[in-house]
Amino acid sequence: TDPYCVMGNPVAHSRSPWIHARFAELTGQPVRYDRALVPLDGFADFVRDFAEQGGKGCNVTVPFKLQAAELATSASERVRLAGAANTLVFSASGIHAENTDGLGIVADITRNAGVQIAGRDVLLLGAGGAAAGALGSLIEQQPRRIVVSNRTQAKAVALIAQHAAMASLHKVELSALDRQALEADPTQNFDIVINATASSLAGAEVPAPASVLHARTLAYDMMYGPAAQNFLDWASSHGALARDGLGMLVEQAAESFALWRGVRPPSIQVLSELRALLQ
Template sequence: MDHYGVLGNPVEHSKSPAIHARFAELTGQAMDYCKLLAPLDNFAQALQQWIDSGGRGCNVTVPFKFEAFQLAGTASERATLAQAANTLSFGDAGQIAADNTDGAGLVRDIQLNAGVSLAGRDILMLGAGGAAAGVLGPLLMAGPRRLVVTNRTHAKALDLVARHAKHPSLHAMLQKTELLALEQQGLQANFDVVINATASSLSGGAVPVDPRVLKPGALAYDMMYGAAAKAFSDWALAHGAVPRDGLGMLVEQAAESFAVWRGVRPPSAQVLQEMREALA
């Protein structure tokens, strides 16, 4: 039996153990998965304790994704782009390999589960923090016509864009897709897809953008799910957009992590349907 878990603070609310338990059941993998609460001021020690106890890997959630990347000895290209990790794998000698499956999960949920192609589309992403950093590269690789990043702190958006612009594999794509960082004021262009990667849903704050950014029938995607995404979903419906919460992203990024660890792709669509039915 191999042991995995999710390391974060808070972590009690996490649905990852249920998701990975179902993945393991459906694929016949001998593994378990638990919740691991890490002290806010000592993530490194909590991670080392998990490695020493025989853990084979872990997911990392807020607020430790940036620190997890820094502690890793090796990192995948997508983790390097994000400078953040949500998936860690441990070698037999305790070495740490970092990956980031958030962006792959988001793109898969939008394109396969929601049936919205991103190629040639105009995309607006709200936020430039850890959630945005993890998905920007995969969104670019999906081939949008234009991708705009906006953030309350203008310099933070510019830093995120500049980091991707320096990456060799994305250089030509960045030139082609006109990746921009804009302040919120005056942002009124129409977009096919609007992605909320801010913490506004968690804090119960107002939607941080003018509704004029939405084309009629646009997809309005909140990375939060359940009750936390209700305000954004209500805003989208009120302005003629199609809302979608981040439950599919949660399941799909978990499936990507599972595949990294076990070499098997679980039936994520089936598990997502089961979770939606359970939540309903």
């Protein structure tokens, strides 16, 4: 059996071990997947030890995604753009870093929710690690435009600068508008609004005016459970279609599993099982 794990701090809440156990059962892959609480100052050592003890790869969560990108010996373009990795693959040639968060949200929006991104107007709320992890994959879908809106405008500006070349390659209009700019122009509305902020964890209100929503907007929170509720309630109360990030969680796991094992797990089945379990 090949060992994998999710490394984080905290990590007790992580659903990844359950998801990967189901993937392993359903695909018949000899995979074992544990939870690893890694000391805040000990990430690099932990990764090295796990690989030496036969680990084949790992997922990485808060607060180690940036360090994971740094310590890898090779990295995908997505990781280079985001500066963050959530998946490491160990092999004789070293440690390869991938970021499957963006692939996960795109798969959940387009496949599971059945909402097309291509040609659409997208608003991305937030400019931290979660937003950075998704932006490259969203651009690859070739929406008409993506607006990044963040409380700290300078971070949104830096994030779009990082992705400017990619956006022009894919002919995506990419800009940064802060909350005031969105409020000042109520014609600024979007087909897809993605919440990648931690505002609900902070107990704060949704960092956007309701005028960004129209009647068929998909309002998507990258979080799930109580942390997503405030945003989902806000979206529903303004008539938008609300969706939490549980599907993103399962789909990013499926992308990691496929990368490690070369086998695509039945993610839709596992998503409906997990949703039933959490209800």
